[in-house]
Amino acid sequence: MREDGGVIQGELFGDPSGASAARERSEPAPGAVLLPGWLDDDAQLSLVAACREWARGPAGLHSVRMPTGGMMSVRMVSLGWHWFPYGYRRVADDGAPVKPFPSELGLLARRAVADAYGPGIADIAGAASYEPDIAIVNHYPHGAKMGLHQDRDERTDAPVVSLSLGDTCVFRLGNTETRTRPWTDLELRSGDLLVFGGPTRLAYHGVVRTLPGTADPALGLVGRLNITVRQSGLAAE
Ligand SMILES: O=C(O)CCC(=O)C(=O)O
Ligand SMILES: [Fe+2]
Numbered sequence: 001m002r003e004d005g006g007v008i009q010g011e012l013f014g015d016p017s018g019a020s021a022a023r024e025r026s027e028p029a030p031g032a033v034l035l036p037g038w039l040d041d042d043a044q045l046s047l048v049a050a051c052r053e054w055a056r057g058p059a060g061l062h063s064v065r066m067p068t069g070g071m072m073s074v075r076m077v078s079l080g081w082h083w084f085p086y087g088y089r090r091v092a093d094d095g096a097p098v099k100p101f102p103s104e105l106g107l108l109a110r111r112a113v114a115d116a117y118g119p120g121i122a123d124i125a126g127a128a129s130y131e132p133d134i135a136i137v138n139h140y141p142h143g144a145k146m147g148l149h150q151d152r153d154e155r156t157d158a159p160v161v162s163l164s165l166g167d168t169c170v171f172r173l174g175n176t177e178t179r180t181r182p183w184t185d186l187e188l189r190s191g192d193l194l195v196f197g198g199p200t201r202l203a204y205h206g207v208v209r210t211l212p213g214t215a216d217p218a219l220g221l222v223g224r225l226n227i228t229v230r231q232s233g234l235a236a237e
Pocket of ligand 1: 146151171188205207228
């Protein structure tokens with residue numbers, strides 16, 4: 001507890017490095033905002049519990065085969081619209097209807113966008129009128145990663161909201177032109193919020209590695225979860 005009674009992110013769950021208290025808001029690229037420890041411990045716990053529910057079949061957590069034939073090392077579950085390489089549809093791979101997009105997640109993501117951009121929200125395409133309708137939950141078992149890609153299956157330029165839970169990862173935020181440098185490597189820890197919109201909305205990005213065992217045991221999670229919340233721009237039906 002701080003002297004004023006507030007709980008510093010990381011203390012409840014124990015943070016031997018003490019580093020989290022010093023981590024501050026940053027803007028790694030124009031339109032990209034990182035808010036470390038944005039989710040408090042309770043919010044993290046309830047999101048992990050929610051992910052467990054969303055992971056249940058039908059239309060639950062599944063592996064994804066890429067058109068090249070390989071399997072992605074993450075497993076995922078989509079809400080609102082089912083993502084496949086490369087597009088969205090209403091039916092999951094097992095033929096079941098995709099789970100609905102939870103309205104609480106929409107509220108959380110709108111708050112995330114407002115907190116990330118503050119008064120500058122009006123300058124970021126689709127931020128002030130953010131109406132997300134998709135969440136993609138990725139589970140990274142130890143050793144999983146995600147190659148550099150653009151999130152370009154949506155039909156809007158509204159920002160992507162990314163929430164991280166569990167193991168820390170190295171997230172590579174690249175440029176909009178190529179999969180090569182320049183890029184910035186960011187450490188995303190449990191509770192961190194990253195919003196990428198505006199000029200960085202179509203930047204290449206990926207997860208270079210996770211750091212196994214860095215998740216606090218209190219979270220009851222093996223590996224890493226990432227939730228991205230997006231606006232599809234697709235017609236409701
Ligand atoms: O796991 C992450 O932090 C990124 C996930 C991602 O890029 C995606 O789902 O498109
Ligand atoms: Fe992505």
